[in-house]
Structures are given as C-alpha cells and as structure tokens.
Amino acid sequence: MTSLFRSAFRSSWPKTATPAAFSPCRASFQGCFDALQQHRYSSSSAAATRTAIVTGSANGIGRAIAVRLARDGFDVCVNDLPSNAEQLESVVSEIQSIGRSAIAAYGDVATYTDVASMVSASVDALGPLSVMVANAGIARARPILEISDPELKRMWDVNIGGVFHCDQAAAKQFIAQGSGGRIINAGSGASYRADPMIAHYCATKAAVRSLTQSFAIALGPHNITVNAYGPGIVDTNMWDVIDEGMAGMEGGLPRGQNFHKHPISLGRTSVPDDPAKLVSWLASPEAEYVSGQTILIDGGLVFS
Numbered sequence: 608m609t610s611l612f613r614s615a616f617r618s619s620w621p622k623t624a625t626p627a628a629f630s631p632c633r634a635s636f637q638g639c640f641d642a643l644q645q646h647r648y649s650s651s652s653a654a655a656t657r658t659a660i661v662t663g664s665a666n667g668i669g670r671a672i673a674v675r676l677a678r679d680g681f682d683v684c685v686n687d688l689p690s691n692a693e694q695l696e697s698v699v700s701e702i703q704s705i706g707r708s709a710i711a712a713y714g715d716v717a718t719y720t721d722v723a724s725m726v727s728a729s730v731d732a733l734g735p736l737s738v739m740v741a742n743a744g745i746a747r748a749r750p751i752l753e754i755s756d757p758e759l760k761r762m763w764d765v766n767i768g769g770v771f772h773c774d775q776a777a778a779k780q781f782i783a784q785g786s787g788g789r790i791i792n793a794g795s796g797a798s799y800r801a802d803p804m805i806a807h808y809c810a811t812k813a814a815v816r817s818l819t820q821s822f823a824i825a826l827g828p829h830n831i832t833v834n835a836y837g838p839g840i841v842d843t844n845m846w847d848v849i850d851e852g853m854a855g856m857e858g859g860l861p862r863g864q865n866f867h868k869h870p871i872s873l874g875r876t877s878v879p880d881d882p883a884k885l886v887s888w889l890a891s892p893e894a895e896y897v898s899g900q901t902i903l904i905d906g907g908l909v910f911s
C-alpha cells in the first residue's frame with residue numbers, strides 16, 4: 608500500500624459521539640448505540656474502519672452498493688426519502704447482520720441542508736468519512752414535447768443538484784478531515800448517449816459526467832478522487848418506471864419488452880450487483896490513481 612493511499616484513508620478513531628448525534632436518523636437507537644459502543648471500545652477495528660455514505664439506498668442499485676461496501680468492511684450511512692423508511696431500515700438491519708455498523712439518515716438530496724445534515728450524522732455516529740456514493744436519482748420516459756417545467760425542474764434538482772450537493776458536502780468534510788477521500792457518482796449509459804424518450808434524464812446524466820470531471824480537477828490537490836459508474840439496463844424499480852412510460856409512447860414496445868430490445872453484447876440485462884462491484888473497486892486501494900472517469904458497466908451496450 609502506498610503512502611498516498613494510507614493518507615487517503617487515514618482514520619482518527621475513536622470519535623466521541625452523543626445520542627444527540629443520532630437525531631437526524633430514524634434507525635433504532637439501540638442499533639446506533641451498539642454500533643457506537645463497538646467503535647469506542649474496539650481500538651483494533653477502529654484503526655482500520657472506513658465509512659461510506661450511499662444515497663438512495665433503500666432500493667435497487669443503492670441498496671446493492673451499501674451491502675457490498677459493508678461486506679468490504681465499511682460502516683455505512685444509508686439514505687433515502689422518509690417515504691421509504693421500511694426498506695431503508697431493512698438495509699440497516701442487513702448491514703448490521705453482516706457485522707458492520709449502519710445508520711439511516713433520511714433526507715432529500717435535492718436540498719443541500721438535508722445532505723449536509725446527513726454527512727454530519729454519519730461522521731458523528733460512524734467516524735470520519737471515507738467514501739461518498741451519490742447514487743440517488745429519478746427517471747421517467749416522456750415524449751420530449753410533453754415534458755413539463757415542474758417535471759424538468761425536479762429531474763434537474765435530484766439528478767444534478769443531488770450529485771452536486773453530495774460532492775460538495777463530502778469534499779468539505781474530506782478537506783476538514785485532511786484525509787483525502789473518494790467520491791463516486793451515479794452516471795449512466797445516458798451520460799454518453801441521448802434518447803428522445805428519456806431526454807431530460809439523459810441530459811442530467813451527461814451533466815453528472817461533466818460534474819465528475821470538474822470536481823475531480825478541483826479536488827485532486829486534496830487527494831480526493833471523483834468518479835462515476837455508468838450502468839446500462841438494470842432490473843430495478845427505475846427500469847419498471849421507464850418501461851411503463853415507453854410502453855405508452857409512440858415507438859415504444861409493450862410493457863416488459865422495452866427491457867430486451869437493446870443489443871447488449873453479453874446477452875443479458877444487468878442486476879444491481881453489477882454496478883455495486885464497480886463501486887466496490889472504485890472505493891478500494893486498487894483505484895487510487897483513477898479520477899474524473901465515468902466508467903460504463905453495461906455488458907457492452909454503449910461504447911464511449
């Protein structure tokens with residue numbers, strides 16, 4: 608391991624936290640308290656502990672990433688909208704069953720104060736931040752001439768604003784820690800290829816690619832890498848929403864068939880564990896010299 612990487616993941620455990628630090632979370636207090644005790648009194652694990660935040664992790668790709676990072680040895684702060692409390696609490700339980708600490712921080716990534724509170728809650732409960740995964744996103748298929756202003760604005764606010772807020776808040780935390788760090792954003796095949804059936808979504812993912820480059824340039828001197836993962840067609844709720852929308856549009860196929868019309872070289876659509884494996888690598892020591900990249904993981908669908 609190089610000194611660069613050691614620096615990036617230097618930890619200053621144990622950090623004192625009080626029960627008040629859990630106030631933004633709705634994870635069971637006992638679960639959080641147990642997690643805290645584990646860190647306070649286990650100095651050997653404390654020295655090695657890395658922590659990650661994963662937004663939009665109640666479902667789909669975010670959930671797979673959160674669980675994968677826990678299996679990799681991270682303590683994880685999971686995030687989603689309050690309306691998904693039941694699913695998010697089950698992710699917390701799954702991570703705890705793996706033997707890692709987890710908390711839930713509810714909030715809307717489109718609101719900077721929610722994101723800043725999430726970072727504070729994570730640091731207070733789990734310790735210094737090592738990795739931010741800005742995963743939360745929304746999508747909808749809609750004819751380009753029928754996209755309304757409110758719909759456009761919400762897509763911008765969540766998919767671009769959310770990534771911007773997460774990157775900015777994480778960067779401020781990493782710089783304050785003096786630790787370096789990893790920022791990993793949710794891009795897409797749509798970061799490289801437009802589609803008039805999901806035009807506003809594609810535009811946001813192209814923006815994520817651009818933001819990933821700008822943040823990488825700005826944060827490199829602080830030993831912070833910034834990259835994005837670009838899934839193709841992943842079997843999640845999001846794809847169901849897209850499929851349903853496309854089925855009702857001119858040029859769309861019946862429900863269920865839009866999923867299979869794309870020429871994927873490897874001959875299968877994706878599962879959430881596929882992008883989770885890439886994120887695992889981007890968060891690992893092996894990826895220490897990778898920054899500013901939007902890496903496609905789509906089975907050979909879009910060629911950038």
Ligand SMILES: NC(=O)c1ccc[n+]([C@@H]2O[C@H](COP(=O)([O-])OP(=O)(O)OC[C@H]3O[C@@H](n4cnc5c(N)ncnc54)[C@H](O)[C@@H]3O)[C@@H](O)[C@H]2O)c1
Nearest residue numbers: 663666667668715716743744793795838840841843844845
């Ligand atoms: N599914 C795909 O085929 C695919 C392909 C390429 C990229 N992606 C990207 O991967 C990411 C995850 O997609 P997914 O398929 O798992 O979607 P999903 O809809 O299954 O899950 C997204 C999660 O994000 C949460 N979320 C939405 N808005 C939020 C907000 N404002 N604040 C906090 N949480 C919010 C949702 O509640 C949900 O739990 C997205 O950024 C998406 O654009 C998905």
